[in-house]
Amino acid sequence: xxxxxxxxxxxxxxxxxxxxxxxxxxxxxxxxxxxxxxxxxxxxxxxxxxxxxxxxxxxxxxxxxxxxxxxxxxxxxxxxxxxxxxxxxxxxxxxxxxxxxxxxxxxxxx
Numbered sequence: 751x752x753x754x755x756x757x758x759x760x761x762x763x764x765x766x767x768x769x770x771x772x773x774x775x776x777x778x779x780x781x782x783x784x785x786x787x788x789x790x791x792x793x794x795x796x797x798x799x800x801x802x803x804x805x806x807x808x809x810x811x812x813x814x815x816x817x818x819x820x821x822x823x824x825x826x827x828x829x830x831x832x833x834x835x836x837x838x839x840x841x842x843x844x845x846x847x848x849x850x851x852x853x854x855x856x857x858x859x860x
Contacts, residue, residue, distance in 0.1 A: 757823040763815035780805060788850065799850020806843045813839055 755774055762770035784805060787798040816823060817832040826832045847853040 754824075760821045760823045761812040761816045763811050777805075777809060795850045796852045796855045799846050799852035802846040802850070803843045803852065806839060806846060810839050 755771065758774040758778075759770040762773045766773055784798060784802045788795065788802065791798055813832075813836055815821070816826065817829070817836060820829065820832075826835060844853070847856070
């Protein structure tokens with residue numbers, strides 16, 4: 751059994767061609783897997799960081815949908831709170847890249 755599925759499902763944009771329940775379960779599985787990989791797959795940490803950053807980019811439309819559709823979930827019950835949350839997603843992406851060494855690896859490639 752999973753918790754808060756309805757709140758997560760409320761964030762899945764209507765244009766996603768899969769059921770919101772499937773998207774929530776699949777994205778949760780991916781997120782847990784990537785989190786465990788960051789801890790245990792240290793040999794591949796740069797690649798895991800890149801994958802985590804891509805994952806955060808892919809779930810960003812859900813945050814945008816929550817804002818544009820005025821959906822209350824996770825204590826985000828005003829447009830201002832939902833808008834402020836949007837600015838934290840790029841920081842989360844940068845954090846995944848920085849903490850995994852992927853940001854430095856990308857700079858070195860140039």
